Amino acid sequence: RVVAGVGVPQLSAIYDVARALEGTGVPLIADGGLRYSGDVVKALAAGGNCVMIGSLVAGCEESPGETIIFNGRKFKTYRGMGSLEAMENGSKDRYFQSGVESVKKLVPEGIAGRVPFKGGVQEVIYQLVGGLRSGMGYCGAPSIEALHNAKFTRITNAGVQESHPHDITITSEAPNYSRSE
Template sequence: VTLPEGIDPREAFDRLKAARRTLAPVVGADGGLVGLLTRSGAVRSTIYRPAVDASGHLRVGAAIGMNGDPARRAAELVTAGVDVIVVDTAHGHQDRMVEVVRAVRAALPDGFPIVAGNVVTAAGVRDLVDAGASIVKVGVGPGAMCTTRMQTGVGRPQFSAVLECSREAARLGAHVWADGGVRHPRDVALALAAGASNVMIGSWFAGTHESPGDLQYDADGRAYKESFGMASARAVADRTEGEDAFDRARKGLFEEGISAGRMYLDPERPGVEDLIDSIVAGVRSSFTYAGAASIPEFRERAIVGIQSASGYREGAPVPVSW
């Protein structure tokens, strides 16, 4: 069973179902292999589209730090074909970050998107946008692998941070990405309601077939992958591999993150696309409840209230036996 390139998604689904196949090769007019299409893929293509560039390739972002020569690295990455540069550090509202963003902006073509962060205040957004950032990454401490708030007391609840930062970004003609604290589709909807243009997902996607790392199994045979914070002792040890033992031991004392976390693959949703299905379904339903047809309209119409811990628990599903 093969499918012709450009086939209508509904027809492709019907052909696969009639043939009792879950997937089939897609071939071009010359008989060459174009790709594979599954029943789920046919349905997905009618609901949302991948983020692709003018050539049809998936868009790619590259993150750089503040050390070394970030402007040169950014320029080389743009030449290599990346679509967005992220100047990334845990504490983005500092003089060094502002200097680096200015240098990167000067080294890249006019209008090329530069993301900088992380910050949690309007002042942080203002300074980074003034330095040349077109997008500001918001979030200190909400990530699953992050222990910053517990160890330092530094950070801010994510919704409040996104709400304040997005208002300032909108005033300046910029955007914000909500980075961290996303564990359910509701968290994506709340970030969009607070004014985020995009939502970054880390640990939730770590437990998928596509994520980096070896697939491992626990004593019960459950598949998982290991994830760890980028400020954890494990990450610091990886970054300082070329230094002498004393300096490595010294830097290993200053950790802010979990060095080993098991991210179990959900048998029902083992891939990134499966999780995106769930996220899109939840967010679309949120839009329906608010009577919104677009992200800007959702932001205007959404009404967010405060609930207690018991109120949150009340809304969580509970298995019931009859």
């Protein structure tokens, strides 16, 4: 959105598309904007039938990308499909730039970088499913279809900050939470 000036926040997009798809039988795959298992719950509650979790598993052993050590910590390299590196390797047609030959003429809409190493994908998925199960339980939703009936409450930036741990220095990291992400 920053490069092209087009788009809406992911949750709004999911909600709007879900309303447009009602009665069509077309499933909605929520893709983007997910950082925590709670974001998966919200994406499904807004009308998604499933989610893409590429960035959530990007730091896993099984994920593509080189494992590197930086300042004594382990990371995996990661590139978005709109990054210059991905466009050079075949994704430029997704961004209407298939005829562009010179790298200097490409207009990337994504980045390449590094993400913290997370270990095996099985543990990451276990934590995501656990968070999803908790969120569905709090909403009284035994299924994704029932979760679509969840009610949303708009909160302020201060409310978002309050949702995270505060007034404490974390001394023992949880496998499903990192403020630095």
